[in-house]
Amino acid sequence: MDIEALRAQFPALKRQIGGMPIVYLDSACMTLKPDCVIEAVTSYYRDFPACGGLGRSMHSFGREVDEAVYRAREAIRRFINARPSDSDWLDVTPTREVIFTRNATEAINVVARGFPFREGAAVLTTDREHNSNLCPWQDLEAEGRIRHLWLDRGCGDDFDLSELDRILEREPVELVSMVHVSNLDGSELPAAAVIERAHAHGARVLLDAAQSAGHLPIDVQALDVDFMALSLHKMCGPTGTGILYAKEELLEDPRFRPLLSGGDTVADTALGQPPEYLGPPFRFEAGLQDYAGIIGAGAAVEFIESIGVERIQQHVNALNAYVADKIEPLKDEFDLLGPEDAAMRNGITTLVFRRRGMVALVEEDLVGAAAILDRQANVMVRGGEFCVHSWFARSGIGREREKLRASLYVYNNRDDCDTFAEALERLVGLDEYQMLPRLP
Structure with missing residues (x-):
């Protein structure tokens, strides 16, 4: 190199x-930004600065936006190996499992506020989470919606899987939410082992991959992870652009509510009736999106893949x-x-x-x-x-x-x-x- x-x-x-x-x-x-990302962001504002979205702007600029966003979502899908859309959806989105957010913080909050926790449910983290993977669970606990539990992470290959097993056996943990690579010290979670044990006890897993994506190879299907949060600004991408990966079947669950609702999330509305929401990912991407950031995000992952x-x-x-x-x-x-x-x-x-x-x-x-x-x-x-x-x-x-x-x-x-x-x-x-x- x-x-x-x-x-x-x-x-x-x-x-x-x-x-x-x-x-x-x-x-x-x-991370710093390479020329290709700067050019991708600039090209949106210079060449086709218009609205995107399903059926929104059917003129040439609007189509260019939609095509560029489609390519960016596909680049990210490939990068983490999310599942592609089936034939019914492939024309409008390359995957239903990649949701654009502002950052990993927002992605985690989408899960925190949308996950259908049962009464008495617990969320398990480690003792060295970034505030973005701590405060949402503390807030939910203060609201009486969950109990927040944590275990000592250790600093590398000394992660105590036996303690994880004891907590999962003893407590009604419905979600394990842990940082993949710690921004504190760089230590790596034994993610595959954690996910396997959590699933064996009926719990879902959210990985905060803000610090690992772009540093470690990530394959969400091989890991069998349920949710993953990424920040593109740590991957040579633009600020204000993040990703929530989620298994399609979890996003399809009507109990999993979007963090925000409004324009571009609905197929139809009528006074006196609840909205008719679109399917994922659009149901979770409310309002006008950061098209320049999304296009730059696609360029960033392609840049990383080229290396x-x-x-x-x-x-x-x-x-x-x-x-x-x-x-x-x-x-x-x-x-x-x-x-x-x-x-x-x-x-x-x-x-x-x-x-x-x-x-x-x-x-x-x-x-x-x-x-x-x-x-x-x-x-x-x-x-x-x-x-x-x-x-x-x-x-x-x-x-x-x-x-x-x-x-x-x-x-x-x-x-x-x-x-x-x-x-x-x-x-x-x-x-x-x-x-x-x-x-x-």
């Missing part, structure tokens, strides 16, 4: 700040191992979250500094570790608690301890890793409240 040729397709990497190149290591939050997910995985894991070697001399300065084996962290390196109150003055701004790396070396990493506040609170790691997460993707190279390691070495050598200059 020619990394330099690939990097040339990402215009953001050509920028300089203060006369220095950027080092982008925040792909677990947001190959397995090649991306190998590249990212090799770079993460290189990072681990480079920062090994600094290991007394921080705790590394997640598996010791860098190849099991899926491109993520999360550090919790042992020294408390690691801050510096950059001119007149008091900033923490992540901001220091940015302002001193153009190294862009994530700080804070990574939307996993509940795990940090439970672990006893206080907010006064600085944290940062470096996350890699296909466009990163060894030079990025070297710059990060050098900047980190300078960071841990700082005196508290040391005055630092900004970049020129």
Whole structure:
């Protein structure tokens, strides 16, 4: 794989700040966008900026929108191996199992608000879920609709399947909702084993695949997963575009209610009567859609497929191992979250500094570790608690301890890793409240 040729397709990497190149290591939050995705989004606004939707705009622009959305949905169907539509639906949608949402957060909420829970039902998560896969269940519990249970995830190959079995045998769990790859530490759920055990006890499974899609090969049919949530902004795609995958038979269940209703979800309406809803996926895609984002999403998965997910995985894991070697001399300065084996962290390196109150003055701004790396070396990493506040609170790691997460993707190279390691070495050598200059 020619990394330099690939990097040339990402215009953001050509920028300089203060006369220095950027080092982008925040792909677990947001990946950069290649030219092909930018062009796909732009082409909608430039060439056919019209309404799509069944029977909505039957002119040339409208047909072009519908055709482009169809192709994007088909690209995503292939990417995750969702089932194709049968012959009755194939003319209008390539699959009934791929629903467009704003992001994985909305996709999870579609399931949370639509799933036909019985009285007394429980939802099982892990102890290190992103807030997007925690808050919806906490809200439902507060409303008295479910009980929310959780188990300790562990940090890699120590996931306790026997504890999962005990909970499934003891509790009325109707839905298991777990993150596939943790955005906290990169650890991977043994998804196939979890799904098999959940199904054996009559529970459905929702995988939060926001951090795994584009990093790991995903085959929803082989996994036999019931629901899966994805965010395209973590897959070189546009912001505001996500996917809910769901088995067709679950979406066809009339008890599974859409999160929103309105335009483009109905076949007919009449005063004094309930709406006559369309079938999936349209029943779950209310109103005017983000056509530019959807078209860009299709371009993004085609871009990833053109490289190959397995090649991306190998590249990212090799770079993460290189990072681990480079920062090994600094290991007394921080705790590394997640598996010791860098190849099991899926491109993520999360550090919790042992020294408390690691801050510096950059001119007149008091900033923490992540901001220091940015302002001193153009190294862009994530700080804070990574939307996993509940795990940090439970672990006893206080907010006064600085944290940062470096996350890699296909466009990163060894030079990025070297710059990060050098900047980190300078960071841990700082005196508290040391005055630092900004970049020129």
